[in-house]
Amino acid sequence: MAKRSKQEKLDLVARRVRAFQDFPKKGIFFRDICPVLKDPEALTATIDLFEEHVKQTCPDVDLIVGVDARGFLFGPLLSQRLGIGFVLVRKKGKLPGPTVSVSYSLEYGEAEAEVQEDAVSPGQKVVLIDDLLATGGTLLAAYELMKKQQAVVLGCLVLIELKALNGSRKLKNCNVFSLLQY
Template sequence: MEGDAEYEKKLAEFKSKLKSYPDFPKKGILFWDIFSAIADGPTSKLLQSLLLHVIREKFPQVEAVVGLESRGFLFSFSLAVELGIGSIPVRKKGKLPGEVISYKYDLEYGSDVLEIQKNSIRPGLKCLIVDDLIATGGSITAATNLLKSCGAEVIGCLVVMELKSLNGRRNIPDNIPVHSLVMFD
């Protein structure tokens, strides 16, 4: 489907459902909203089919879908169910019970910590990171490093939207394939 007329038609239909909000959450920011699209049942189903197609074409070896807090959770569970594999959350510090593995990373102003439950990862597990957006690439890079520290193999990243002007893709390790459904300048 990808690259052909039918795929491009479905992608254009999905993109037309996304809404943007200028000056949100602060002046000068143009916020692209995934919730405006997925509030509609047929659009949710369309997005699910686009994401599944990309996974089957580009990442068929996936053994677990890793959803990043919080909007990545919207996609990781339903994709994992459809594929018959596990769904693993990566969360902010203090949000997961049990034994966790943490990864601290720097932000523009300060730092943050991501965590994953230790018992959810086995060495060599082929993981696909899923999120709604690549902006600066910081959370995806941190999640990649966290998963690698657990012994997992990160086979790629799949996002719904990418903000090209922020160059976040260049911050993600070169050996990690990244696929974005929709790109905005």
């Protein structure tokens, strides 16, 4: 792949995101990232853009923390590039061993997110990553979980931010970086 500018990389990624009307239910306009994952150049461009942002804004980050489940797609690739560890934040009941959890609200009820008790040490500097920021509930839960573990949250990374849903308002104490905004 020829060397691409930041804008060329963003354009490539944006061209790969598909939209589906009325999925998973009527009235929802779904942004599908599967074509980004399928295209090695688009996936590389995505990780390049995240890596560049983290190196510029969070050079002393210790861990990338991926949010269940699509944060698991980008997080390990980014952490490998940065030469740092990767930690999972999962839905309750999905991690073995002692865990720490937080409850959070969804549009349709309550949920819990958890991390293994020994995954993050007090004072470690972390960056959260997920595919999408919509209403902000899941990322906020991950943020609160990291604070509960006494980690320092340096920022949040997402591929797509749905601006009309105002999820970044819930994360006002965290710098949110999104590659694409709709």
